[in-house]
Amino acid sequence: MSATPRLSQVYSPNSSKGQNSPTETQLGESVQPSASSIPPLLGASLSELTQWVQQQEQPAYRGRQLHDWIYQKGARSLSEISVFPKQWREALVDVPIGRSILHYRSEAPDGTVKYLLRLADGHIIETVGIPTDKRLTVCVSSQVGCPMACDFCATGKGGFIRNLARHEIVDQVLTVQEGFGQRVSNIVFMGMGEPLLNLDAVIGAVKSLNQDLGIGMRSLTISTVGIPNRIRQLAQHQLQVTLAVSLHASNQTVREQLIPSARRYPLEALLDDCREYVQLTGRRVTFEYILLAELNDLPEHAVELARHLRGFQSHVNLIPYNPISEVDYQRPSPRRIQAFVDALEKQHIAVSVRRSRGLEKDAACGQLRASRSTQTHQL
């Protein structure tokens, strides 16, 4: 039996490009760097885990046991895996599974639960569990912070720290599943970060969530503000996930006002790439459209939007703006929202309005983290 597990020879987890490894968190807590350089196991497939246990001179069936303990039983340390021989477990004590630590939890009256999770390097991310009749949807983060700096977004106001690794994405889903004691049915990449700037880790996580946690590809949604060339790259993986594109405007001028990166990715080019996504994958695209009073919610905006989307296999999801403290956009009244819906429907555009969940407190993307990570309140 070899004393040092050689996981890195079996698979290489997604490196977190552009990441820094602070030893101080934003809370001012001092954090020990990970004792081990062995990459975390979470996110690894059954065959990767089986190869790894065999490298440890263990029989192949231990791979299945390890998979079961990590993904079904929620083991946080290999030392918990009581079916493993004692001596081997002791040798594995430094091998990280890659689970986060619950930093803060807040439950809204509608049952929506927001979690702040502390990562191994001390950074805090936000994850949301949203229960509906039969479903449990998890809103996951793909980055710590976000570099896109969209003007209406709390995460964007806080800047970018680093990409998440595959295991850090999978962990969020396991955490919500364990918290609710219910299987997760749907996942939306609508938490902190821009998933297409962290495509390798996001795709690795999507595959793991599908194969290791059994979540259907069609129940996964990747939401993007649009990054040149990346929609095509995603399409080439043929994952059958839903692509949601944060359009938010019916013309280039308003879009640039809200989304700085739109200057380098004209609306027409973005829409062409979305059309290509539909062709390559056979999946329709969802367009997200944040409604900001007076700015993009007039009936003529609806007509302009409909003109762009005519003949396009798509669906428009309207998101009434959740106010954030940094800017003074206004959420439109229910009457204005309905007028926008009516104007789109008149143009034969498939449309829905996103119901705000847990709006009572810190509801908008990144707001909870912004208000809580400066405090030391912990569970």
Ligand code: SAH
């Ligand atoms: N970067 C990705 C995913 C994260 S944001 C993207 O842009 O799509 C997920 C969704 O929440 C996006 O549609 C985003 O525009 C929206 N959003 C961000 N801040 C919001 C706010 N204050 N009110 C309503 N929607 C918001």
